[in-house]
Every structure is written in structure tokens, then in C-alpha cells.
Amino acid sequence: MENEVKKTEAAPSWISTDFPIILMLMLFAALLSIVFFREQSLRLDESQSIWQTSRTVMGMLSLVGKDVHVPLYHLILHTWQIFLGNDVAVDRLLSLVFFLLSIPAIYSLGAICYGRKTGIFVAALLTLSPFMNWYGNEIRMYSMFVLVAILHEYFFVKIWKRGDFMDWFWFALVSVCGMYTHYFFFLLVLCDMIFYFFHKEIFPKDAFKKFFKIGIFLIVCFLPWALFVIYLGGISSSEPALTAPSTVDLFNTFSQFLFGFQTDHLNTILVSLWPLTVFLGFLALRKGKGMAPETLYFLIVFLLPNVIAFIVSLTLSPIYLTRYLIFTIPSMYLFLGWLFSTYPKTLSLAVKCILIALMAATLVFEGVSASTPVKENYEEASTFLERNASASDIIVVSAPFTIYPMLYYYRGPATLTTLPIWNQEANGPIPAYSKDELVKDVATLEANHSNLWLLLSYDQGYQKDVELYFDTHYQKLYSDEFSPGLTLYEYKLRY
Amino acid sequence: MKNNSFEKAKTAFLQTRSHRGLFTVTAILSVVYFYVIAFTFPVGVSLLFALLIAGEIFHVYQVLSFIFTTWDTSYLHKRDPSFTPHVDVFITVAGEEADIVEETTRAVKNMTYPDFSVYILNDGYVAKKENWKEAEDVAEKLGVFCITRKTPGGAKAGNINNALRETGWGEGNGLVAIFDADHIPHADFLSKTATYFFDPKVAFVQTPQFYRNFAKNYITRSAWEQQELFFGPICRGRNRFNGVTMCGTNMVLRRDMLCSVGGMSEDSIAEDFLTGLLLHEKGLTSVYVPEVLAEGLAPEDFLSYSKQQFRWARGGFDALAFGFLSRRHLSLAQKFQYFSSISFYFSGLVVVMNALIPVIFLYTGMIAFTVSTMFLAAIFLPYIFLTLYMIQLSSNFSFTFRALTFSMGAFTIHIKAIWAAITREKSSFQVTPKKQVEGNFVSLVIPHIAYIVLVLGGIPIALMREGFSASFIANIAWAALMVGVFVPSIYAALPSGAKSHSKHVARTVDKSVSVSV
Secondary structure (H helix, E strand, C coil): CHHHHHHHHHCCHHHHHHHHHHHHHHHHHHHHHHHHHCCCCCCHHHHHHHHHHCCCHHHHHHHHHHCCCCCHHHHHHHHHHHHHCCCHHHHHHHHHHHHHHHHHHHHHHHHHHHCHHHHHHHHHHHHHCHHHHHHCCCCCCHHHHHHHHHHHHHHHHHHHHCCCHHHHHHHHHHHHHHHCCCCCHHHHHHHHHHHHHHCHHHCCCCHHHHHHHHHHHHHHHHHHHHHHHHHHCCCCCCCCCCCCCCHHHHHHHHHHHHHCCCCHHHHHHHHHCCHHHHHHHHHCCCCCCCCCHHHHHHHHHHHHHHHHHHHHHHHCCCCCCHHHHHHHHHHHHHHHHHHHHCCCHHHHHHHHHHHHHHHHHHHHHHHHCCCCCCCCCHHHHHHHHHHHCCCCCEEEEECHHHHHHHHHHCCCCCEEEECCCCCCCCCCCCCCCCHHHHHHHHHHHHCCCCEEEEEECCCCCCHHHHHHHHHHHCEEEEEEEEECCEEEEEEECCC | CHHHHHHHHHHHCCCCCCCHHHHHHHHHHHHHHHHHHHHCCCECCHHHHHHHHHHHHHHHHHHHHHHHHHCCCCCCCCCCCCCCCCEEEEEEECCCCHHHHHHHHHHHHCCCCCCEEEEEEECCCCCCCCCHHHHHHHHHHHCCEEEECCCCCCHHHHHHHHHHHHCCCCCCCCEEEEEECCCEECCCHHHHHHHHHHCCCEEEEECCCEECCCCCCHHHHHHHHHHHHHHHHHHHHHHHHCCCCCCCCCEEEEHHHHHHCCCCCCCCCCHHHHHHHHHHHCCCEEEECCCCCEEECCCCCHHHHHHHHHHHHHHHHHHHHCCHHHCCCCCHHHHHHHHHHHHHHHHHHHHHHHHHHHHHHHHHCCCCECCCHHHHHHHHHHHHHHHHHHHHHHCCCCCCHHHHHHHHHCHHHHHHHHHHHHCCCCCCCCCCCCCCCCCCCHHHHHHHHHHHHHHHHHHHHHHHHHCCCHHHHHHHHHHHHHHHHHHHHHHHHCHHHHCCCCHHHHHHHHHHHHHHC
16 A cells, blocks of 8 residues: 555656646647648748659759758658658648647756746747747748757756766767758757856766767768768759848847747737836846756757857858747747746746737737738639630749749649749759840740739849839739739730 | 745855856947947937937946956955954944844844943934933843933934043044944854954954845845845955945944044944045055844835935935045045945936836837837847846846846935935934834835826827837837836835735744844
8 A cells, every 4th residue: 555655656747747738739739730720822942842852862862952951851751752642731741740749849858957837838838839830830841950959958958967878879869860950950059069168067077078979970970961962062042042131030030939920010019029028037036046057058049049140141141041040949938938937926927828828819810810921822823823824825933943832733724934934853053133134034935925924922132123024015914912922913925 | 944045045145256257248248239329329319319328328337337346256354363352332222112222232242252342322312212211221131331322413423423432432452343223243243353353454344234124025125135236246346445335334343443534424324334435545444244244124114215225325425425536545446436336326317217218209209219129129138138147146146126126216215315415405314213114105106106107198199199110119118117117116115015925934034033143
């Protein structure tokens, strides 16, 4: 009898109490996916993933190598498609799986750092995160990147808290996966190094040697890919060109990490509330509530990559893209979890509830609002063109890389091409835009076609030129916007 | 468990740390922040911009002076445990309740030191307190001396000087220890302070002014938490500049040196501050002992708190009027330390200015500068958060939200003190009540409440003019921040602010005190 009591006490309490909560959160996220995100049109990035993974493995690796990405996600997606097919919903399911696995992962990380209550809170934040839900339903590597980042942070924390062989082993393994998930993973490794420099004393004595060995191991593992990219002739992006970010972009990133993609007006309201963060900081001034090493680590992981990407973009070359920095979301939520846990109980509960309510509201708004800025309704545009463009017409998309989603959806009789004209099957980058080339390209397209449908999205700096050229040379018959920034025009080429 | 936390409270704030890397980064960031807003931001309304810049100069000065002071808080003076000169212990009384005086006197008598005499300095008679005879009764009961002053003048300083005269003025090499009526010394107080006087240059030794009733209610807690930053890193840092601030109680002075400057200064209601300054001016040495060796009482109600704060602020401005900045014999570092102490009381003006800027926008649309609110955020947030973290780290996480909001919410007191100093209004020395004054002190926070009303009234006006623009939202958020900062003061002024936190806490504190005594 006594033994039984002891056994019950010894049983990990989270199994009985927290496991159902985490499971509910995962089910909730899955349900959200079905309700809000599953039926959405394929987006440009997704179409690129499908296009790339529909090749042979070597063909796919070549495409990815020339792109700004690393291949692990594509390899997994390729395998996934072999078994389950390459329907949009099925492909999105892979990202959803990564997202759903991130929920217990962040709970575990939160629980070992701050206790189970904070673990549940950060798991709830991740579940309700409009940003995470968006990328948890996109055929890209971002939700996988988040999962890998959480696991990496988990084992990094475990190393200084426990430091047994398995912690080191999993840390090394997850790091290799991270390197092959996104180039920005190196920023996370940099954060580890900086944190180690500040807090050497909390790590096991032989930690430096082990980190050094893992570093060598990572370099050796990454070398083949680096050599392969060099062999291919370096990275030649077929993605949207990036511009140097402003401080508005920086704060938009933080806002999006919490409240997702909102209309400009709503987003302006949200980011303009920043002075309240000062008050949240004031509230955290509590006696004896110092910043534990974990908190410093999460703060570094949250802020440093954003700041580095911002500064590099301003000074060297634009690399700042909110989704590339998605891996900093868990550390942001964990930092908030710690911050709110320093408040008095009632205040803490109130602030947590307000944040959760705000995130839930913005999640719904992001899901249902047609004006959500990142929605790309290529599906509806294609359906419209299937109904209205005849065999004598030509459909032109610009920027050229936006042809991928159209290729996926469009099954009509008209010819589909790009401006500048680009053969995506051939090796080499997208041709550069020039006004002379535009005239030549349009002259080529004009021949043998009566009407031209111009679908403009993703301004690469010449969208206005293209639009102006057609407006001044041809009669505009029709125009419509299918989603923010995705506009279709019809021009009369010949009578 | 609770006893542990009480004991911890007496040591935690003294475990200061100087993170020079963080100090350096914060200093650089402060200067960069100031440079950016002062020289790169397009000016909106010139007057507002000028006010804002003046406020920011003040803030950056405060940050830099904090860094300068706390750069090294490890400096400790030498002492000789075998040096035990005679000490006259003065307990200043001006009508405090007999039980309080008796408790302090008993603790003084119980000090383990070979050679000391105890005097109750009874100022109740000149202060026209009905209970003035009680101090004499206590003295008789406990077998200590009692000096009852019959000729008024000079308030607490006058009382001490009278006792000095009665006990031989500046004769001999003895020491004088001074305790307020409620400040109960530990048994080892003298053995841990008098021993510093083996150095013939040492004029006074100051110890922290710990409040043993800090856990009683919201006000006592806030008042103590405000003190912690000062008695923690700031006082410890001042040791190295020979710039320790004399605080009027829990201190020991060398009798002849004190008398050489005319005794305690009777020219100001902050007699201690000025006396310390005069001793420093003579090239003498001050010592801060970073250990709680006596335990006093914090003001328990908002009225008492306000009076205490006003007295300190007014005293500071008196010292400024005294013209210490032009005194030749103070070192630059000492002048800087004194100026830093006084300049704190100017913060009320800056708080008002910061609070009014969003309100002016709400009513008129006028702004100080025309820059993207996000750009401002990008340079302001790292600066403010790093500064707060630096303060937290160097005070061993003793600086709290309550302390911050009480400092900022005291803007009315600071401005009143500035006005009193400008108009040379005579302010009488009032002993901080040692027992709670019951009542509703909302009248003391009318400006705080008026600010909230002003903000609420401005919202529809600005909304009609601007719509939900970025400027509108940002200014509302600024105003909300200030409202959030003022609310604790309003709460403290209500009867609920002075309500005891719990009987359990009160019992624990009592028990701890009796243990420590």
C-alpha cells in the first residue's frame, strides 16, 4: 500500500495533467488548419516548393542549390509526395505536422526552464500564433525550421542543466538538421556561441572541447552542400528581390510574430502601441526577480538574429525577411512567458489572458479577412482566366517567378508566359529587366494573339513600367484585384 | 521562511555588482540615443522639442552619473577592531510615543561596546508635544541621561547641538552616535562603526537606514524599495569618492570635527546633508558601512511619506542654494556626488514634461518632432531597457516597479519643494510620524487624478482630428504609460494603500525585530 502511494507520487505529474492540455492544443491547431487555412489558394512560394520537389532528386537538389535554401525540407517533402501524392492539401499537411510537433516541443522547453505553467502558456501562444498557423499551413520549410530551432534550444539548455551523452548527441544531430533546414540556422549557432561566452560557468567543464568537436562535425557535414552550391555556380535567386528594411519592417516583424499578417491599418495600430512595452518592462521590476541564464539565452536568440539580419541588410546586402527569422518566435514567446511570470499572480494572469485573446482575435481575422496582405489568390485568378481567356489570347505574368502557381492551377487554352520572358526549365537566372527588352518581349508576344491578360504580382521594381507600357500602347479592357497586390488586366492587342 | 525573507531584505540590496561591460554599453547607447534625437530628428514645435531635449539631457545625465558612481562599489575603508573610543549615544526624540523611545533606548543600552553613554535628547517640550515628559520617564526608568531642551531653535539640528553643548561641545576625542527615536541599533552597531575612527581623518560613519516595518503595507514597502537603490549601489559607490551622504540617523561622528563646523547645520531642514557637506569641505573623510546595523520605521501612510519626501527635497534645494558647487575645497567628484543627490529632486519637472507632451498632442496635435514612431522606438527601447537592466543588476534586483512609480509619482512633492526653494518659503522641520496617520489623502494626488481626466478628455478630441493614426495611437500609449505610473501613487493615497498586507506579515516582522535586537 505504502509502495503504491510512493509510485503514484513519483509518476511525472505532467502526464496526468498537462498531456491532455497539450494534446488539446494540438487538436485545436489541426482544426484551425482545416477551418481557415486548408482551402486557401496555393501561394507563390508553395508553388516553387512543389515545382522543385516534382523533379528527380538530383534535379531538385540543383534547383534548391541555386535557390537561397538548403535541401532537407525538400528531400522530406519529396519523400512525402512519393507516398502521399503532391496535392496541395497533402503537401501542406507536412508543414502542419512540424507545427503540431512544435507545440509539445516548446512546452517541454518552457517547462524545463520555467516550470509547467509557463510551458503551457508558451505552448498556447504557439498554438494561437497567427504567424505560426500561417506557416504551419504553407508548403515551405518554415514550420520545420521552428521545430528544429526549439529542439536545438531544448538540447542546448539540457547540456548546461544536465549534460549527459544523449544531450550532446541530440544537440549535434539536431544542429545538422538545422543547418540543412535554413541558412539562417547559423544565426542560432552564433547565439549559442555568444551565450556560452557570457555563461561559461554554468556549462560542464569539458563543454568547450565538446562544442569544438561538434563545430568541426557540423562544418564537415555542411561542406558537401557548400561545395555542391559552388559547383553549381553559386546562388542565383529565383525568388522576389529583397529591399533594405526600415525600422518599420523591424517592428512589423515583432508585431507579425505576435499578431500575424494584418491589414496596414490594423498593423499600424498594433505597432504604434509600442510605448506600452515600456510599461510592461516597468512592471517586470520586481524584487529578486533577476534574469536567469535561460532568459538571457532566449533574449539573445530572439533579438540578435533580428538585429544582425537588419544591420546586414542595411550595410551589406538585403537578407531581411520576416519568415527567415521565424526561428526566433519560440524564444520570443519563452521570453514573454518568463516576463509575465515575474508579475504578481493576478496581473500575470490578466496580461496573459489579454495577450492570448488578442492573438486569438488576430488569428481569426488573419484567417477570414480577404484583405490579409499575404493572401495570394492565384487559384481564383486562374479559374477566372480559364473561363475568360481564349486560345487566341496570351496570359503574361510578372514577375516571372509568379508563373509557378499559375502553372499549378491554370488548365485553360491560352498560352502562359512571363515578362521578362523566361524559360524556367532552362538553367540560369531570370533575365534582367530593361525597357528595351520589354519592347522586344511585348512585340514577340503580340504576334498571333488577339488579347493579352497581364497578371501582376510581386513588384521587382519594374511593375509600374510594365503597366504603363501596356496602358500607353494598348486598350485596357478589364482590370480586377484578386488579392492584395495580385492584379489582372486585359489588353486588346489587335482588332 | 518569512524570517528568512526579512533577514534577506537586510542584505540583498547591499550585494551590489558593477558590470563594467554593461555600464559601458549603456553609456554609449545613452549618448547615441541623445545624439540621434537631439541632432537628427526633424523638429516639430520648437518649444516642445526644447522641453523634450532638456528632459533627455536630464535623463542621460542621471544614467551617466549612476554609472560613474557605481562603476566600483567594492571600495571599503580600513578599520581597527581594537580602537574603541568613548561614544556618547544621542537618541533624538520630539514627541514620539514612549514605547518607541523605550524600545530604541533598551537596544542602545544593550549594545556590546566597552565605553559609551546614552542620552535621550528630548525636544518634545520645545516642539510643544503634550507627551514631552514621557521621554524623561523612559530615561529614568532605563537609567540613561535625558537632556530636555527648553530653548527652541534649529529643530533636530538644534536639539543635537544643544546636547553637544551640554556634554562638553568639542572637547576630547570622543565620538557621537545619533539615532532617531525609532531606529533600533543592533548590539554590534558601535563595535562595527566606531572602529573606523582609528583613521584620524574620519569625520563620520554612516550606515543604511533600513525600515523594519517595510512589509507592513504598500507605502512602507514602496518607501523602503526607493531607499534600497540609494543605500545599495549609490552609497557604496560614493565610498570611493569620499562623498558619502550623511543621513541624520544610524551614524557616528567625531565630536571635535562635528563641532569644528559648528555642530549640525541649523540652516536647513536637511541638517544632515549640509553638515556632511561641510565636513567634506574641510577635507575630512566619510565612511559608508554596507551593513544594516540599525532598523527604523518607514512612514506608514501617504501623508507622512509625502512630508518626509518634501523635507528631503527641500533640504536638497537648500544645499544647492548654499552654493556648494563654487566651494573650493570640495573635490570635483564630491561636488558631482552632491549635485547628483540634489538633481534627483528635479526629476519631478521632467516627469511633468514627459506626461504633458502626449496630452498637448491630444488637445492640439502639436508634436515635438516629426519622425517615424518606429524609428523612435528603435532607438528608445534598447536605451530604456538596457538602463533598467543595468540598474537592476547593480542593485542586485532590488529596484522595483513600486520604487520607480513612487519616485515618478512624487513629482508634485518635488515641484512643491522647488517652488518653496525659489520663493524662499520657510519650511519647518517636521519629524516623520512613527505611527500610521489614519485617513484619506486623495488631496495629495489631485494632480495625478487630473492628469487621467485630462487624458480621457483629450482622446475624443484627438480622435476626431486624427482618426486612428500612428501618432494618435502612439501618444495614447505614452499617456497610458504615464497613467500606469501614476496609479500606484493614487492607490497609496487611498486608505487601502496604508492597509496592512496581512496580520501574518506584521507578526513576522515584529518577531524578526525582537530577534535581531
